[in-house]
Amino acid sequence: MSRTGSPPDVCVVGLGYIGLPTAAVIARAGCKVLGLDVSQAVVDTINRGEIHIEEVDLDGLVQGVVSRGLLSASTEIAPADVFVIAVPTPFDKNHAPDISYVLAAGRAVAPVLKAGDVVILESTSPVGTTEELRDLIAQLRPDLKIPGLTRDTPDVSIAYCPERVLPGRILEELTNNDRSIGGVTPRCARKALAFYKRFVRGECVTTDARSAEMTKLVENAYRDVNIAFANELSMVADRMGLDVWEVIRLANRHPRVNILTPGPGVGGHCIAVDPWFIVHGAPDETPLIRTARGVNDHKMHHVIAKAEALLEADPHAKVACLGLAFKANIDDFRESPARFVTSRLARKFGSRIHVVEPYAAQLPIEFTDTGAVQIDIDDALETCDILIVLVDHDVFRVVPLAERADKLVYDTRGIWPDQPRVVREEAAKLALAG
Numbered sequence: 001m002s003r004t005g006s007p008p009d010v011c012v013v014g015l016g017y018i019g020l021p022t023a024a025v026i027a028r029a030g031c032k033v034l035g036l037d038v039s040q041a042v043v044d045t046i047n048r049g050e051i052h053i054e055e056v057d058l059d060g061l062v063q064g065v066v067s068r069g070l071l072s073a074s075t076e077i078a079p080a081d082v083f084v085i086a087v088p089t090p091f092d093k094n095h096a097p098d099i100s101y102v103l104a105a106g107r108a109v110a111p112v113l114k115a116g117d118v119v120i121l122e123s124t125s126p127v128g129t130t131e132e133l134r135d136l137i138a139q140l141r142p143d144l145k146i147p148g149l150t151r152d153t154p155d156v157s158i159a160y161c162p163e164r165v166l167p168g169r170i171l172e173e174l175t176n177n178d179r180s181i182g183g184v185t186p187r188c189a190r191k192a193l194a195f196y197k198r199f200v201r202g203e204c205v206t207t208d209a210r211s212a213e214m215t216k217l218v219e220n221a222y223r224d225v226n227i228a229f230a231n232e233l234s235m236v237a238d239r240m241g242l243d244v245w246e247v248i249r250l251a252n253r254h255p256r257v258n259i260l261t262p263g264p265g266v267g268g269h270c271i272a273v274d275p276w277f278i279v280h281g282a283p284d285e286t287p288l289i290r291t292a293r294g295v296n297d298h299k300m301h302h303v304i305a306k307a308e309a310l311l312e313a314d315p316h317a318k319v320a321c322l323g324l325a326f327k328a329n330i331d332d333f334r335e336s337p338a339r340f341v342t343s344r345l346a347r348k349f350g351s352r353i354h355v356v357e358p359y360a361a362q363l364p365i366e367f368t369d370t371g372a373v374q375i376d377i378d379d380a381l382e383t384c385d386i387l388i389v390l391v392d393h394d395v396f397r398v399v400p401l402a403e404r405a406d407k408l409v410y411d412t413r414g415i416w417p418d419q420p421r422v423v424r425e426e427a428a429k430l431a432l433a434g
């Protein structure tokens, strides 16, 4: 495969939140792409030109590349020139990374590999996973010369190239973000680089596989540690009766200070997961990363306790919880602190809880039989006395002061800096009393 030659045939293994957009973007660049997934339902949906996940502009893109015959999906592997593996890497109950899906993908790919092929792992992975994948392929295909294990020119190339896209901006960031491309050998990195140059406009930087694996983990751990600092400050501010938003706003006027935004905790399936991969790899050297995880998880319980104190102080007040998504302006409810907090309140306070989530057609399963109901933001503003802001959706952010000035507001996201301070101080005092 060469950059200037005809486009390679590509197989993307795993058609989830990363795999499907990646497959579609590669197809748009003119490569014939086969998407492989274990779910027949996912495969059928994509082959109809439809999508099973929500992401800005993805529907039109998939529809276009499927109708032009550039993207198809299957549960059966087929030969290709480049294999891109984008499968989940969860952790178990002890926070140990589970790379079984990566190895299963390797077992699927190995039988159809031929000389000249490139295998690229994109899944967030503990350091050393790409070499494990390489060793598995070597074991399954003793007929092939494998990079790092042969003195000759290897038959195949194996590399690690993490995605770093932000949900809600995936298509744009897939194309425009810089990429770190880590080869099992420098030659492998060059082969993978030639492939990414076909569809990435950002700068592609080559390195070794282990450094690229660690880079991905470090990016998300960096974010987690910095959010933990903001969340810890918010709890300190509650204890001291201070307005954390005011303190952060002022501190951030310092030219070398940039404190992130407190929230009800850290959600999603990356930032709350990936730091554990570092901790698992170096348990004695990671007190800071481990503590940050603890702070961010604890913040959810702090929010629940503070909200419970508010609700118990006024047993007749009707309450609106604003947002269930794991962050603003998306319909992704996986590992969402807002969802966790609201469901706990619904279980305790039942029909007093009114949930506002414009991105959800209905309440998630755990709300069944709690008595909590879903209403829209207009009803919430007309009928509820207490507003608990859990997600900074734009539709909440734009509510003018006049429509909420008389409410008791617990704003975990700081979207309403003009909310009368007396109300916010009252909330802080109630929480302290609790």
Ligand code: SAJ
Pocket: 124, 163, 164, 165, 166, 167, 219, 220, 223, 227, 260, 261, 262, 263, 264, 265, 266, 267, 268, 269, 270, 271, 326, 327, 328
């Ligand atoms: N959050 C805060 N305060 C902040 C920023 C975020 O409470 O100041 C919360 C969010 O509300 C959310 C969580 O953190 O619950 C994570 O949100 P996010 O927008 O920071 O990140 P993700 O999980 O959507 O995507 C991250 C990104 N990583 C980094 O920004 C370093 C993305 O670039 C990665 O590709 C993605 O993880 C991934 O797939 O690993």
